[in-house]
Amino acid sequence: MKKPHFYVKTSLAIALFALMHPVFADDTTLPTINVSVQKNIEKNTEIATTTQSLKSEQSLFKTAKSISVVTQKQIEQKQAMSLNDAIQGVAGVIAAPLGRRGSDDFMIRGQDSSNAIYVDGLRQTQASDASNDITGLARIEVVKGPDSMHFGQTAPGGIVNLVTKRPVNDNFNDVSVRYGSHDLRQVGVDFNHTISDSNKAAWRLNATYSDQNDATDSIYFKNFYISPSYNFDLGEKTDLSIITSYSHKEYMRQQGLPLYGSILNNVNGSLNRHLFIGDNTAKPYQSDIYHFGYNFKHTFDSDWVFQQNFGAQKSRLNGQAVFINSTSANSATITRSGRDQHYQDQNFSLDNNFAKVFNLAGMQHHLMLGVDAMHDTRDVWNYTCSIGNLNLYTPVYGQTFCATKTLRKADSVEATLKTLGVYVKDQIDVTDHLNLNLGVRHDWAQVKAVSNAVDSSDNQSNHAFTGSVSALYNINEMIAPYVSYSTSFIPTTDVNSTTGTIALFDPEKAKQFEVGFKLQSPDQRVQGSLVWFDLTRFNVISADSNGDKYQTGEENTQGFETELTAKVTPNWLVSSNYTYTPTAKVTSDETASRIGKRLRNVSKQAFNLTTRYNFSQGALDGWFIGGGVRSESAKTAYFNNTTMAQNYRIAGYGLFDAQIGYQAKTWQASINAKNLLNKDYYAGGNTLFVALGDERQVNFNLSYQF
Numbered sequence: 249m250k251k252p253h254f255y256v257k258t259s260l261a262i263a264l265f266a267l268m269h270p271v272f273a274d275d276t277t278l279p280t281i282n283v284s285v286q287k288n289i290e291k292n293t294e295i296a297t298t299t300q301s302l303k304s305e306q307s308l309f310k311t312a313k314s315i316s317v318v319t320q321k322q323i324e325q326k327q328a329m330s331l332n333d334a335i336q337g338v339a340g341v342i343a344a345p346l347g348r349r350g351s352d353d354f355m356i357r358g359q360d361s362s363n364a365i366y367v368d369g370l371r372q373t374q375a376s377d378a379s380n381d382i383t384g385l386a387r388i389e390v391v392k393g394p395d396s397m398h399f400g401q402t403a404p405g406g407i408v409n410l411v412t413k414r415p416v417n418d419n420f421n422d423v424s425v426r427y428g429s430h431d432l433r434q435v436g437v438d439f440n441h442t443i444s445d446s447n448k449a450a451w452r453l454n455a456t457y458s459d460q461n462d463a464t465d466s467i468y469f470k471n472f473y474i475s476p477s478y479n480f481d482l483g484e485k486t487d488l489s490i491i492t493s494y495s496h497k498e499y500m501r502q503q504g505l506p507l508y509g510s511i512l513n514n515v516n517g518s519l520n521r522h523l524f525i526g527d528n529t530a531k532p533y534q535s536d537i538y539h540f541g542y543n544f545k546h547t548f549d550s551d552w553v554f555q556q557n558f559g560a561q562k563s564r565l566n567g568q569a570v571f572i573n574s575t576s577a578n579s580a581t582i583t584r585s586g587r588d589q590h591y592q593d594q595n596f597s598l599d600n601n602f603a604k605v606f607n608l609a610g611m612q613h614h615l616m617l618g619v620d621a622m623h624d625t626r627d628v629w630n631y632t633c634s635i636g637n638l639n640l641y642t643p644v645y646g647q648t649f650c651a652t653k654t655l656r657k658a659d660s661v662e663a664t665l666k667t668l669g670v671y672v673k674d675q676i677d678v679t680d681h682l683n684l685n686l687g688v689r690h691d692w693a694q695v696k697a698v699s700n701a702v703d704s705s706d707n708q709s710n711h712a713f714t715g716s717v718s719a720l721y722n723i724n725e726m727i728a729p730y731v732s733y734s735t736s737f738i739p740t741t742d743v744n745s746t747t748g749t750i751a752l753f754d755p756e757k758a759k760q761f762e763v764g765f766k767l768q769s770p771d772q773r774v775q776g777s778l779v780w781f782d783l784t785r786f787n788v789i790s791a792d793s794n795g796d797k798y799q800t801g802e803e804n805t806q807g808f809e810t811e812l813t814a815k816v817t818p819n820w821l822v823s824s825n826y827t828y829t830p831t832a833k834v835t836s837d838e839t840a841s842r843i844g845k846r847l848r849n850v851s852k853q854a855f856n857l858t859t860r861y862n863f864s865q866g867a868l869d870g871w872f873i874g875g876g877v878r879s880e881s882a883k884t885a886y887f888n889n890t891t892m893a894q895n896y897r898i899a900g901y902g903l904f905d906a907q908i909g910y911q912a913k914t915w916q917a918s919i920n921a922k923n924l925l926n927k928d929y930y931a932g933g934n935t936l937f938v939a940l941g942d943e944r945q946v947n948f949n950l951s952y953q954f
Contacts, residue, residue, distance in 0.1 A: 313762070464524055853900075
């Protein structure tokens with residue numbers, strides 16, 4: 249039963265509350281909350297209390313692991329247009345460090361995790377070539393740190409799990425429209441209906457279309473997404489849910505600006521931030537993603553529960569882009585080259601597990617035994633194209649593009665990855681307060697790479713044990729300290745092509761120690777955490793300025809993350825987090841000049857604060873206002889990523905967001921502004937270019953339910 253009051257009685261809790269800005273004193277009493285059951289829970293959830301990513305639904309407060317959840321309600325309130333937008337502001341996450349290039353780009357705990365995107369707990373591709381649509385998502389969960397125990401072959405920094413919308417026991421029709429800056433136009437629908445005379449059978453349809461230009465000249469983005477899903481009524485003990493989706497995107501890549509004239513001085517002056525360094529003769533990128541999946545669950549009379557999760561995905565991406573070859577502080581002209589890129593990926597993923605709860609030796613065990621498998625084939629044809637120079641101050645477009653092109657052997661490869669893993673884990677309730685989590689896993693992986701450019705191929709078979717162990721002590725249903733250790737293993741399909749033939753690299757591995765505290769109020773209106781981590785990544789693969797890849801040594805990141813979301817009153821929501829990453833460096837490498845250097849584009853500090861207040865009385869009844877601030881400290885990037893001998897600084901920034909709107913019974917209207925003061929900033933940098941931050945975006949949003 250939820251309680252109307254909560255009390256903060258420990259100095260640690262007080263310190264954490266004070267750190268996160270909403271101030272709660274001892275014996276602070278909050279107003280009573282009236283709780284009503286909602287049929288469509290996800291749509292109305294502002295504070296997540298559970299995670300769905302660890303094979304089964306679990307309480308965040310009792311999970312000895314750092315997991316951040318972005319709910320459907322939070323996605324809508326942020327007016328997020330992409331996955332980068334949605335996870336921007338999550339503790340430990342750096343979103344879009346390469347700007348608006350049309351891909352899902354993000355880092356978790358200082359490590360590139362852009363390819364670690366899962367759908368309903370299953371890995372969908374070797375690499376994230378095309379961005380994922382977020383229209384059909386019920387929530388986004390960021391699971392931090394290496395975790396092969398739950399996800400198989402996974403990236404060291406962590407993963408992003410996309411939890412899809414499924415039919416619910418409700419009937420509604422939602423229609424929304426959005427119009428905003430840079431000619432943004434979007435329309436979306438979300439229909440859900442139950443089947444007559446059934447408590448479980450229902451169907452749902454999500455769809456959206458959007459069209460938007462960019463602040464950069466000639467750049468645009470068009471998106472279409474549709475997802476029908478169906479829940480079957482197979483009796484009380486059996487659940488089956490099927491979901492399908494199709495996504496189509498068309499866009500021109502935004503490649504940023506040359507270093508000289510933007511972040512560094514050019515004798516010819518500063519560059520126009522709207523400058524397009526490409527050419528309109530290049531073909532836009534077009535991507536198609538087809539997805540089919542199902543979730544099956546059956547409870548036996550013996551109380552064993554069987555779950556099977558399946559996903560199949562086919563994707564393609566074709567397009568052309570122009571890149572900077574050289575830039576100078578004393579020249580108005582850059583030399584350029586182009587790419588003609590073609591990617592195809594086909595993936596099948598399956599996870600089976602049996603679970604049971606039983607008592608043994610005075611302790612309660614939550615046992616799970618499972619086996620999962622994946623078969624993925626990725627075919628890449630990547631051409632280098634010719635194109636002329638560009639005067640940055642008096643640009644002339646319409647140049648001949650790709651009159652000659654050469655297939656790149658560095659990454660034009662058909663790579664097939666087959667994996668099989670078996671795992672066992674046990675969550676043990678030793679006492680009412682002490683919980684232990686033990687898990688071990690063994691994976692077998694086969695990788696085959698065939699070059700599309702030269703007569704060369706390579707095969708590799710690998711296997712590895714990974715696991716995790718953690719302990720959590722629930723002191724008083726308000727504070728729970730924990731400690732955990734986890735490892736990961738990921739066979740790579742990248743190849744070394746510097747010798748004229750191709751050769752696969754050794755698998756990457758990682759380990760992480762994590763110590764933290766989970767925090768909540770007894771009525772769960774407050775959810776928070778304070779975490780310290782030490783993450784080491786082994787067999788790191790890097791790329792030189794020509795795109796050729798090589799395997800280096802080790803990288804280490806250490807830092808603190810703290811998050812707090814609080815319903816201060818029934819009408820006032822505050823969410824805040826702070827990330828401090830003092831250590832993010834190369835610790836071992838064949839190139840001596842790299843050792844000790846800070847990892848590219850990893851800021852030491854990041855802070856985010858958002859708040860929203862809903863008026864419920866008087867003349868303002870139905871209105872709401874909100875705002876926020878998000879900031880990052882300075883970052884480091886390098887003129888040469890191979891040696892990291894010379895670096896340059898990317899300045900930190902602070903941005904303000906705001907919203908105002910009106911909520912009626914069946915409709916809602918709002919105006920949202922991101923980067924309200926239109927501050928110029930840079931999101932990250934590479935050897936020759938710097939990525940532009942987002943300019944001010946003001947959107948008008950209208951939704952209607954019937």
